[in-house]
Amino acid sequence: MKWVFLVSAVTVVFFLLSYYFKDTNKEKKSSKKNGSCKEEFVSAAMKILGGGKCGRITNLIFSAQIPHEVITENISGGIALWTSDGDVFYGGREKISLSDCENMFKDMPFSEIDLSGFDTKNVRNMSGMFSGCKELTSVYFGEQFSTENVTDFSSMFEGCETLSFLDLSGFKTEKLENTERMFAGCKNLSSLNLESFDVRQLKHSAGMFEDCQILKKVINPSKGELKL
Numbered sequence: 001m002k003w004v005f006l007v008s009a010v011t012v013v014f015f016l017l018s019y020y021f022k023d024t025n026k027e028k029k030s031s032k033k034n035g036s037c038k039e040e041f042v043s044a045a046m047k048i049l050g051g052g053k054c055g056r057i058t059n060l061i062f063s064a065q066i067p068h069e070v071i072t073e074n075i076s077g078g079i080a081l082w083t084s085d086g087d088v089f090y091g092g093r094e095k096i097s098l099s100d101c102e103n104m105f106k107d108m109p110f111s112e113i114d115l116s117g118f119d120t121k122n123v124r125n126m127s128g129m130f131s132g133c134k135e136l137t138s139v140y141f142g143e144q145f146s147t148e149n150v151t152d153f154s155s156m157f158e159g160c161e162t163l164s165f166l167d168l169s170g171f172k173t174e175k176l177e178n179t180e181r182m183f184a185g186c187k188n189l190s191s192l193n194l195e196s197f198d199v200r201q202l203k204h205s206a207g208m209f210e211d212c213q214i215l216k217k218v219i220n221p222s223k224g225e226l227k228l
Contacts, residue, residue: 059087059110059111059112059113059114060087060105060108060110060112060113060114061087061113061114061116061117062096062114062115062116062117062118096117096118096119097119097122098118098119098120098122098123099122099123099124100123100124100125101120101123101125101126101129102125102126102127102128102129103127103128103129103131104129104130105129105130105133106128106129106130106131106132106133107131107132107133108132108133109133109134109135110133110135110136111135111136111137111138111162112136112137112138112139112140113130113136113138113139113140114140114142115139115140115141115142115145116140116141116142116143116144117142117144118141118142118144118145119144119146120144120145120146120147120150121144121146121148121149122149123146123147123149123150124149124150124151124152124175125150125151125152126147126150126152126153126156127152127153127154127155127156127178128154128155128156128158129156129157130156130157130160131155131156131157131158131159131160132158132159132160133159133160133163134159134160134161134162135162136160136162136163137162137163137164138163138165139166141167141170143170145170146172147170147171147172147173147176148172148173148174148175149175150173150175150176151175151176151177151178152176152177152178153173153176153178153179153182154178154179154180154181154182154204155180155181155182155184156182156183157182157183157186158181158182158183158184158185158186159184159185159186160185160186160189161185161186161187161188162188163186163188163189164188164189164190165189166189166192168192168193168194168196168197169193169195169196170196171196171197172196172198173196173197173198173199173221174198174200174201175201176197176198176199176201176202177201177202177203177204178202178203178204178205179199179202179204179205179208180204180205180206180207180208181206181207181208181210182205182208183208183209183212183215184207184208184209184210184211184212185210185211185212186211186212186215187211187212187213187214188214189212189214189215190214190215190216190217191215191216191217191218191219192215192217192218192219193219194218194219194220194221194226195219195220195221195222196221196222197221197222197223197224198221198222198223198224199221199223199224199225199226200223200224201224202224202226202227205226205227205228206228208226208228209228
């Protein structure tokens with residue numbers, strides 16, 4: 001009787017584990033199929049952060065140009081690289097094409113992020129992309145960083161407490177619908193130029209500048225009107 005119970009228990013456990021791994025693999029395949037950036041790039045960055053090989057990382061640089069002086073390690077089909085001075089490079093391709101940037105760098109401890117290796121012409125969602133990056137001081141978007149198909153900027157920079165300057169002059173926003181809490185909690189942002197923005201399709205903008213304590217000057221969009 002005991003043997004029958006034991007065999008039954010093992011069978012049930014085996015079935016549950018098989019179902020779990022099957023479901024996990026299904027999720028991974030779905031993620032890659034949808035072109036999600038989270039699994040490949042964010043997990044790679046977190047792996048480096050937790051590896052203890054490079055001390056405190058401050059700068060994150062996505063680039064196809066690989067400096068000679070860096071140590072190289074293959075991660076998730078790309079190449080993650082780091083240097084002794086705290087810069088992390090992710091590259092090894094001519095460009096990194098994305099289709100979703102939701103919460104990509106959420107809560108990461110980087111002070112500088114260089115996205116010159118990003119091609120975002122197919123991205124529709126950038127909500128929460130840099131949210132919670134409390135130590136972020138600068139973002140370089142690069143020539144391939146396109147926003148022309150993006151509909152959602154909600155909470156994109158929310159909680160970036162240290163950020164004092166943003167160059168958004170390259171942002172084209174003809175399809176933009178949501179900017180809710182886009183800059184909320186940016187306590188050190190003193191001025192903002194939104195002249196390149198087109199907000200004629202904008203539907204949601206509540207709390208866009210909430211708790212921006214020293215924001216004194218906002219250059220309004222050239223097309224449409226912000227209703228806050």
